[in-house]
Amino acid sequence: MTRRDRKRLHLGTSLPRLKAWAPERYGGPTMQRPSMSRSAAFLAIALAACVFAPAVTYAQSVIVLGVRSLDGDDEFARNLTGALRHAASQVGDWEVSEREVTLAQMALAHGCDDPNPSCMAEIADSLSTQRVIYGDVRRTSAEDQFDFSLSLHLFNAESDQIEQSVADTIPGIRTDIDDLREPVRRYVAALSGAPRTGTLRIVAQPGAEVFIDGEAVGTADAEGRFEVADLEAGTRNVRIAAEGFEPYSSQVAIEPYGEASLEADLDAVAGASGGGGTFPTEIVVGAGLLAVAVGLAATWIWSWNRVTNEIQNDPAFVTARASQPETVENICATIGPSDAGYATVSGLCGEADTLEVLQFVFAVSAAAVGGAGIYFLLQGVMGDDADSDQAWMLVPTAGPDSAGLRLFGTF
Secondary structure, three states, X not given: OOHHHHHOOOOOOOOOOOXXXXXXXXXXXXXXXXXXXXXXXXXXXXXXXXXXXXXXXXOEEEXXXXXXXXXXXXXXXXXHHHHHHHHHHOOOOEEEOOOOOEHXXXXXXXXXXXXXXXXXXXXXXXXXXXXXXXXXXXXXXXXOOOOEEEEEEEEEOOOOEEEEEEEEEEOOOOOOHHHHHHHHHHHHHHHOOOOXXXXXXXXXXXXXXXXXXXXXXXXXXOOOEEEEEEEEOEEEEEEEEOOOEOOEEEEEEEOOOOEEEEEOOOOEOOOOOOOOOOOOHHHHHHHHHHHHHHHXXXXXXXXXXXXXXXXXXXXXXXXXXXXXXXXXOOHHHHOOOOOOOHHHHHHHHHHHHHHHHHHHHHHHHHHHHHHHHHHHHHHHHHHHHHHOOOEEEEEEEEOOOOEEEEEEEEO
């Protein structure tokens, strides 16, 4: 029997022979004839068992030969082999052998340094396996700094052909078995003939809607994370949309059996923010400063009116001024205790002196705070344009008798 004959499975179903009824076999014509309905039912059950018997499937026997190092990096080759055997054991329809044999050992035993299909057929036959995973690793450079060039193959003993091959370069610093698990997982997926797909992980605004190649695929969670699995390998067009933000578009390269990441930094729409329609901070601050400036200006106007219209027109102040010579400009400096209404006028003069000082303070403060408020408002309204070559500058000014703002522009 050949190796191929041993792989064949023969299934058969035998039915009991139904003997023809004869009266003499049941004690003569006086015996009751067996029920035909019982025999028919038995026959129907037997036929149904043949027709509806479940298909029998078998796992493919697979062996992973120890990777051969062509430059003496045996420890790296052992770690790579261990990662390959673990990843292969995770393939659903593979039954991976636990035998630990290497490609170098089998090639030496069969006298074939070059593992061509004929040599691999002999190796597979001697190991009684249907699939063989094998490969070589070598350094990319003779210098101290080097990477590893890897080539892996899957040999099918049933067709005597190399069905799948993988070639890759592994960084020289990634020699530990834990560092090799993720790339090896992709290698084994490719060797097993799995669909050439990858995974895309996205970080964006919470609730953002994600589109891949123009098709809506889902929304980001409360932390702004979203994952798309089984995405066809190649360059994919990604678009992300969120309320209150400008749409975001990008292209992402999806590697077969790999994982790609995309962090989308969405820009807020002018006049809105990601918080759901609230004003930008600059506008809020600017409006608050302008409100304070209005209050200071109103206080300055009140103090000016108090001095100019109320104190100077007070009856006691008018009487005191009439009692002084016309050449006197400031009666507060000349009035004395012997003059009529001295106490009242002296109090009014003290209040006027205090308010005149406060008028200057209120005017300067209103100008400064108002200028800052206007600046913040411009920043909030103009957004990124506020940092362009065009700029505006507000400078508060104040003097003994006046206060105000000067506007300077740069174009």
